[in-house]
Every structure is written in structure tokens, then in C-alpha cells.
Amino acid sequence: MTDLSDFMFTLYPYAKSLHIMAVLSWMAGLFYLPRLFVYHVEQAEKVQQSLPIFLMMEDKLLRLIMRPAMIVTWLAGLLMVFTPGLVDWTYIWPWTKGASVIAMTGFHYVLMKRYRDFANGQNTLTGRQYRLLNEVPTLLMVIIVISVVFKF
Template structure:
């Protein structure tokens, strides 16, 4: 099993990076769609329905699969012997940040459901502020992995 993990390591790592990029793109874009949904949907007849289709497709077709592949590949990488030294701080900061990013993903999915039910209670400004959450988490994750503090 260890031989297979070492052989596949660069491929799993490459797939992990591609999945994370896709997931992050969605995490950055969906709150922005929510901003436009709140601020513009009432100005054009039928625009709200168009935003809901865009939001649902982004969540279901891009973000969810990318998150799952990110998690699966990440766990495989963590299970590869000799890759992670748990006595360091960086795997813990990355792990906590990835869990927070997953929570944010689910929070966004709940916001989508609120829009679809006509129950959105947040403003464009609030969604703009929430748009910074994945940026902060990304900075923590990248610094943790690269600098290995």
C-alpha cells in the first residue's frame, strides 16, 4: 500500500491542487453572485430565476465535486507516510482552515436555499463582507503549507 501511495503521490497532489483551484473559484464567485442577486434581481423581470439557476449549477456541478475531490485527495496525501509531521503547527492550521472553508461552503449552500425559498435576509454589503472569508482562509492555508511554521 505504501508503494502505491508513493507512486501516486505526484498525481494525487496535482489532482488535489486542481480541485482546490476549482473549489476556491466557486467560493469566491458564489458570494458575488449573491450580491448581484440581492441588488439586481428586482430590476429585471425574471432575473431572480436566472441567478438561482446560476447559483445552483455553480454549487452542484462545480463546487460540490471540487470540494469532495479536494477532501479525498487531501486525505490520501495526509495518509501517505512521511508527508505530514503532526508535531509541527502547519498541518493543524491547514486542517482547521479547511474545515472552516467546508463550513463556509455549507453556509453558502444554505444561503442559496434561502434565495430559492424567497427568504434571503442578507444584504449585498453583508455578502461582500462574507466574500472575504475564503480569501483569509486561503492565505492561512497557503502560508501554512509553504512556510511550514
């Protein structure tokens, strides 16, 4: 078991670095995609031939940036969580961070569903509703950062 623990501790700085980079990429997408949806709702009908452009940008953001970043975030995060002695589960912070990351993942899937609705011509939300949705990742990010920094 010591060899595995030593190996995981050796990997820790790499996992943490990868985790931070992946989180930044994922969060950028989580902030930007609802904003694209706002423009999609409010501008696509006004500008000829813009609908396919919006759909392409949203699809590429989801598939090529956000999904891989989410997966790497989870994998690197789990590697750190399972590194022995790194997380003290008697504190509240790992639980609040974990719940917030799960909620962030759920939000990611909500955005995927909203994209599919756009692609199928079935969007029912307004620009204002997408602006409000855009606050969800901000709130979750605040909870996650405070949890990790202060470790209550």
C-alpha cells in the same frame, strides 16, 4: 505495509496534481458565489425575469462545480495526509491547514444554506453583508497557503 507505502508514494504526484486542480475549482466557486449573491440581492428585482436566471446560475455553480471540487479536494488531500512520512504532525502547519480546510468546508455549507434561503424567498442578508462574506475564503486561503509553504 511497505507495498502500501510504496503504492501511496507512487500515487502522491497524481493526488497532489488532482488536489491542486480541485482546490482551484472549489476556490473559484467560493469566491464567485457570494458575488452572485450580491448581484442577486441588488439587481434581481430591477431586471425582469432575472430571478430564475440567478437561481439557476447559483444552483449549477454549487452542484456541478463546487460540490464535486470540494469532494475531490478532500479525497486527494486525505490521500496525501495518509501517505506515510509526508506530514510531520509535530509542526503547527498541518493543524492550521486542517482547521482552515474544515472552516472552508463549513463556509461552503453556509453558502448552500444562503442559496436555499434565496430559492425559498427567505434571504435576509444585504449586498454589503455578502461582500463581507466574500472575504472569508480569502482569509482562509491565506492561512492555508502560508501554512503549507512555510511549514511552521
